Amino acid sequence: MRQPLVAGNWKMNGSRASVRELLDGIKHGIAEVGGAEVVVCPPFVYLQEVQDQLAGTAIAWGAQNLSTEGSGAFTGEVAASMLLDFGCKYVIVGHSERRSYYGEDDALVARKYAVARAMGLVPILCVGETLEERETGVTEEVVGRQMDAVIDLEGVEALQDGVIAYEPVWAIGTGVTASPEQAQEVHAYIRSRVAGKSTSAAESLRILYGGSMKADNARELIGKPDIDGGLIGGASLKADDFLAICRAAG
Numbered sequence: 001m002r003q004p005l006v007a008g009n010w011k012m013n014g015s016r017a018s019v020r021e022l023l024d025g026i027k028h029g030i031a032e033v034g035g036a037e038v039v040v041c042p043p044f045v046y047l048q049e050v051q052d053q054l055a056g057t058a059i060a061w062g063a064q065n066l067s068t069e070g071s072g073a074f075t076g077e078v079a080a081s082m083l084l085d086f087g088c089k090y091v092i093v094g095h096s097e098r099r100s101y102y103g104e105d106d107a108l109v110a111r112k113y114a115v116a117r118a119m120g121l122v123p124i125l126c127v128g129e130t131l132e133e134r135e136t137g138v139t140e141e142v143v144g145r146q147m148d149a150v151i152d153l154e155g156v157e158a159l160q161d162g163v164i165a166y167e168p169v170w171a172i173g174t175g176v177t178a179s180p181e182q183a184q185e186v187h188a189y190i191r192s193r194v195a196g197k198s199t200s201a202a203e204s205l206r207i208l209y210g211g212s213m214k215a216d217n218a219r220e221l222i223g224k225p226d227i228d229g230g231l232i233g234g235a236s237l238k239a240d241d242f243l244a245i246c247r248a249a250g
Contacts, residue, residue: 002206004222004249005163005229007039007124008236009064009092009210010046019046023053025239030059033243034250036229039090040236044078047086055087062090062121065098068111080119091116092231094126094146096169106149113150113162123162124231125150126210127190131170140189147193156197163206164190165231171211173233180220180227183209187226215244222249 014022019042030038039060042050050061067077083091093116094109104112109125116123127146129139143166150158166186168178178186187207195202209221210231221227229249235241 002204002228004036005039005206005208006036006232006242006246006249007041007062007090007092007163007165007208007230008232008242009095010040010042010236011064011097011233012043013237014043014046016046016049019049020053022237022239023050026059026242027053027057029239029243030057030246033246036246036250038246041090041092047083047088051087060089062088062092062124064092064095066091066093066112066116066121068108068115080115080121083121084119088121090122090124090163092124092126092165096126096128096167096172100169106146109146110149110153113158114154117154117158117161124165124208125159125162126165126167126231128167128169128210134168134170139186143186143190144193147190151197156194156201159194160201160204163208165208165210166190167210167231173212175212177212177214177217177221178209180217180224183211183221184224184226187224191226213245215241215248218245218248 039062041062041064063083066080070079093112098104113123113125127143129142133142171178190207191202206228208229208231209227213230213232214235
């Protein structure tokens, strides 16, 4: 039985005051969540705030990115060891915004996955297609290619140490959501592709939906057999909305 997971990706949002308020709200309602694992991923500069406020709670935290390097002359980068210093359990790799805005290709994302895994972090591997790719019928080709970069580098069993988040790029921050049937179709494809190489890896792999999941659609999405939770953007910035999604998962 795969434990549902709900991860909040705060992106580049927040202030010290808003972070305190948000975390207070989440902590206040976390007892009602049930069996879901809950994670928040703040900007790097707020990791200390998050660690201080969430220490001793059931809520885990992580980062939105990491470097492939361990240390050295890499201005602006953050190493896995630094994330571990702040108690991070998870790290997002390959988010579509990193791929499109900052030119991260499949090979670089795979290396980040490998580094996170080697250091004991749980990587959340983001995969997904653009609107043009969906309309031209190459969704599975794109998602398969993104997955294969990790599988070819690390082996399929490495997926058991991570999480995959399917995020249709056309449904991120647009208010448009894939229908539960559309999302399930891609999630089932992801699991079947892994199952073709390892049944055990496929059965244990948690696959999250990451395209504008909200309080009012979370239960229907997470109710699908291959959707194990969500990677939540905008709705993770409001405690009530985020907790409603967590309750739907739990």
